[in-house]
Amino acid sequence: MISxxxxxxxxxxxxxxxxxxxxxxxxxxxxxxxxxxxxxSTLQKILTGLLTDYSGNVTVNGxxxxxxxxxxYENIGVDFEFPSLYEKLTAYENLKFxxxxxxxxxxxxxxxxxxxxxxxxxxxxxxxxxxxxxRLNFIKALLxxxxxxxLDEPTSGLDPSNSRVMKDLxxxxxxxxxxxxxxxxxxxxxxxxxxxxxxxxxxKIRALDTPHHLIMSKGAxxxxxxxxxxxxxxxxxxxxxxxxxxxxxxxxxxxxxxxSIHSGExxxxxxxxxxxxxxxx
Amino acid sequence: MTPLFRSFAMFIRQISRDSMLYAVCxxxxxxxxxxxxxxxxxxxxxCGYFNLPAILAEYYLLFDLFLAILTPFLFxxxxxxxxxxxxxxxxxGYLAVTPVGKKGYLVSRLVFPALISLFASVIxxxxxxxxLWPLPLMLAVCFLAxxxxxxxxxxxxxxxHNRVEGMAVSKISGIMMFGLLVPFFIFSDIQYLFSVxxxxxxxxxCYDRDYLxxxxxxxxxxxxxxxxxxxxxxxxx
Numbered sequence: 058m059i060s061x062x063x064x065x066x067x068x069x070x071x072x073x074x075x076x077x078x079x080x081x082x083x084x085x086x087x088x089x090x091x092x093x094x095x096x097x098s099t100l101q102k103i104l105t106g107l108l109t110d111y112s113g114n115v116t117v118n119g120x121x122x123x124x125x126x127x128x129x130y131e132n133i134g135v136d137f138e139f140p141s142l143y144e145k146l147t148a149y150e151n152l153k154f155x156x157x158x159x160x161x162x163x164x165x166x167x168x169x170x171x172x173x174x175x176x177x178x179x180x181x182x183x184x185x186x187x188x189x190x191x192r193l194n195f196i197k198a199l200l201x202x203x204x205x206x207x208l209d210e211p212t213s214g215l216d217p218s219n220s221r222v223m224k225d226l227x228x229x230x231x232x233x234x235x236x237x238x239x240x241x242x243x244x245x246x247x248x249x250x251x252x253x254x255x256x257x258x259x260x261k262i263r264a265l266d267t268p269h270h271l272i273m274s275k276g277a278x279x280x281x282x283x284x285x286x287x288x289x290x291x292x293x294x295x296x297x298x299x300x301x302x303x304x305x306x307x308x309x310x311x312x313x314x315x316x317s318i319h320s321g322e323x324x325x326x327x328x329x330x331x332x333x334x335x336x337x338x
Numbered sequence: 339m340t341p342l343f344r345s346f347a348m349f350i351r352q353i354s355r356d357s358m359l360y361a362v363c364x365x366x367x368x369x370x371x372x373x374x375x376x377x378x379x380x381x382x383x384x385c386g387y388f389n390l391p392a393i394l395a396e397y398y399l400l401f402d403l404f405l406a407i408l409t410p411f412l413f414x415x416x417x418x419x420x421x422x423x424x425x426x427x428x429x430x431g432y433l434a435v436t437p438v439g440k441k442g443y444l445v446s447r448l449v450f451p452a453l454i455s456l457f458a459s460v461i462x463x464x465x466x467x468x469x470l471w472p473l474p475l476m477l478a479v480c481f482l483a484x485x486x487x488x489x490x491x492x493x494x495x496x497x498x499h500n501r502v503e504g505m506a507v508s509k510i511s512g513i514m515m516f517g518l519l520v521p522f523f524i525f526s527d528i529q530y531l532f533s534v535x536x537x538x539x540x541x542x543x544c545y546d547r548d549y550l551x552x553x554x555x556x557x558x559x560x561x562x563x564x565x566x567x568x569x570x571x572x573x574x575x
Contacts, residue, residue, distance in 0.1 A: 105435050107575045127341070127439040141432035143348075145355060154348055158341045158436045 058083045058205060058236045059104065064113035066103060066260075074099060074111070074260040083204075086227070086237040088251035090244065090325070092335055096260040097240045101207055104238065105135055118205060131159055134198035138210040140190040141197075144183040148174060148193050151182060152200060159201035168196040172226065188219035195226060206230060209240045224250060244325040248272075254325070258333045271328050282318040284309050290316065341437040345446040352420050359416040366409040366462060373401050374466035398468035400522050403544055406463050406479050407515065407537070410455035410487035415508055417451045418494040422504045425495070425573065434574050443574070444567075448491050452484040459483060475544065478552055482540045485559045489536065490514055492566035496573070521545040534558060 059081035066074040074096050081087045089097040102108045103115055109123040116122070118132050142151050149165065156162045169175040172192040182190065191211070198206060211227065212220040227250055231237060241247055247254050248268045256264040264271060278297040283290055295303050297320060309315050329335070353359045381394040394401075424430045434440040459480040463471060471479075490511050498504040517538030520529045522545060532538040539555035542548065 102575055107431075107434060107440070127437045127442060130435055130437050130439070133435070135432070135435045137428060137432065139428050141428035143352075143429065144427055145352075154344070155436070157344045158438060 058085075058118065059087075059238070060114070060116040061104075062114040064100075064103065064111060064115060066099065066108065066111040068099075072260065074103070077113075077260075077262055079255060079262065079265060081236060081238065083236050084231070084234055085252045086231050086239055086250050088239045088241060088247045088254040089257055090241060090247050090254045090329065091257035092242060095257045097242075097257050098209065099260075100257065101209060101238065101240050105133065105207055106130075131161065131201060132203050133205045133207065134201065134203035135207045136195050136198040136209065136211060138213055140194040142182045142190065142194060145181060147179050147181055148185070149178040151193070152197060155197050156200045161201050163200055163202050165200075168199060172196055172222070188215055188222075191215060191219065191223065192226075195223065199230070204234075204236060206235050206237045207240075208237060210242070211239070212241075212243060212246055244329065248325045256329055256333060258335055263333050264328075268325050272323055272325060278320060278322040280306075280318065280320050282306060282309070283316040284314050285316065341439075342442050342446050345433060345438045345443065346450045349417070349420055349447055349451070352423070353416055356419075359419055362412050362416045362419075365412055366405075366458065369408055370405055370462045370466040373405050373468065377401055377468065397522065399544060400518065400541075402463065402467045402469055402471070403479070403518055403541060405466065406459050406476075407483040407486065407518065407540070409459035409462055410452055410480075410484040411490060411515070413451045413455035413458070414448065414487035414491040415494070417447050418491045418504055418508065419501055421447050421491075421495045422498060422501050426500055430574055440571065440574050444570075448488050452488050455487060456480050456484040474549075475547070478549070479540060479544060482536065482543070482552065482555045482559065485556070485563075486514070486536045486540065489559055489562045489566065492563060492570055496566050496569040517541060536562065 059079075061080070062078050064074055064077040065072060077100070079087075089100060091097050099108065103111055103122060104117055106117075106122045106125045106129055111123065114121065117125075118129070120126075120129055122129075143154070146154070148169065152165045152168070156165060166175060166178070169178050172195065174189060174192060174196075177185070177189065182193065185193065191214075195208075195211065198208075208227065212223050215223060224246065227237060227239070239247070239251060251268060253265065253267050254271070255262045266274070279294055280297055280300060281292060281294045283292040285291070293305070295306065300306065323331075353363060377394060377398075381392070384393045385391065421430060424433075430443060433443045438446065460476060463476055463480065490508075493511050493514070494504050494507045498507045514535060515537050517532045517535030518541045520532045520538050521541045529538070533554065536555050536559040539551045539558060543551040543555065
């Protein structure tokens with residue numbers, strides 16, 4: 058679906074994207090994870106054919122991005138971080154206009170129903186809340202039923218309820234067979250949604266794997282327990298794999314002296330910090 | 339071509355819903371009426387008052403030139419305002435990732451309005467000019483004026499971030515029209531100091547009736563358009 062080989066790009070004389078190579082297979086949710094200014098959006102602009110002054114090979118849907126024709130956009134849908142909608146028009150008018158730009162079109166009322174906006178279809182977009190605009194913006198990218206979706210920070214600035222709605226919409230599109238490129242700096246979204254993630258820092262890919270593999274390969278699960286000793290509350294931490302070998306813990310369990318016991322594993326953010334020395338958020 | 343026309347239809351729809359832009363687009367008609375009937379009336383009053391045979395009549399060609407350039411200038415001012423509104427609403431960048439494309443977007447927002455303004459200025463000049471215009475000259479001047487208006491539009495959208503800034507830059511961009519006056523008032527070679535302005539060559543074409551002036555007019559217009567397009571293109575990505 059996407060193949061990037063030895064990609065280099067710069068806005069100035071200094072390299073901004075350096076020697077980036079990766080592949081995305083059909084039906085996959087692939088995440089670009091990195092702090093602001095790392096090069097995630099630039100990479101997305103290259104993949105969507107907006108920036109063409111690069112070296113290396115970028116093939117999207119079998120077409121080189123720098124020599125793409127306008128028909129290239131018949132098969133990709135883009136949802137930018139900030140809504141791009143005509144504020145003076147109604148939601149329905151907006152969708153009708155954007156649908157008219159494509160050869161293939163999905164049924165607008167069905168799409169509006171899928172995001173709970175059918176009753177607000179005739180309302181001007183300027184009267185919409187942020188969450189409503191985000192949902193409308195998302196279905197705008199689906200109007201022509203593209204095989205490939207580019208989503209830039211789709212849950213940014215949304216409340217937990219709207220964020221959940223958005224994530225469910227993304228997962229339902231994956232279920233429908235879409236390939237999704239997700240750009241985010243939200244590690245929880247990436248862990249939940251992505252099949253694979255690429256850590257991007259200073260225009261380079263520092264790691265690329267499934268969130269599960271990244272977490273498991275770099276940090277073992279741990280157990281933290283607390284107990285009373287000499288009248289004071291104490292705590293200890295051991296690796297999950299050494300549980301049976303911890304005689305002190307066994308003794309505390311046998312004597313019912315444990316106050317609390319918790320297991321935990323590192324988050325994608327911890328792994329990101331460990332690998333790159335940078336914070337995601 | 340369909341996405342281009344759909345995009346242009348949206349442009350027309352936005353103008354029709356904006357009373358200020360609607361007024362801007364019909365303003366050339368009122369200007370033409372004033373030039374055709376108001377200026378000869380003023381001339382008659384002024385000549386009578388000062389007891390002179392002619393005062394404004396010597397500059398009737400200049401008034402006609404202003405009329406030729408005013409129509410595309412105002413049409414493209416409306417385009418600039420639409421583009422700035424769309425940039426504000428993140429629409430310009432979004433349309434670039436649809437089958438309209440980056441270049442298609444600019445064609446639907448600048449080239450199509452310029453083409454319409456070309457026809458409008460030919461009609462207005464044919465009906466309301468104060469002097470006699472040979473058809474080839476009229477067509478050449480109206481074409482160059484349309485090209486010039488694309489340049490002014492790009493200048494406005496490249497150097498402003500919103501409509502308020504756009505209106506301020508539009509006023510400043512009036513300087514680009516200054517070249518129209520030069521051949522009428524500066525007769526020495528000093529006039530060539532203004533040769534970077536396409537408007538200077540448009541005026542030279544009319545004043546000297548020298549069709550060779552079309553070449554530098556085209557050259558300077560495309561040079562400006564090229565430079566400004568590159569700047570605006572960065573804003574679209």
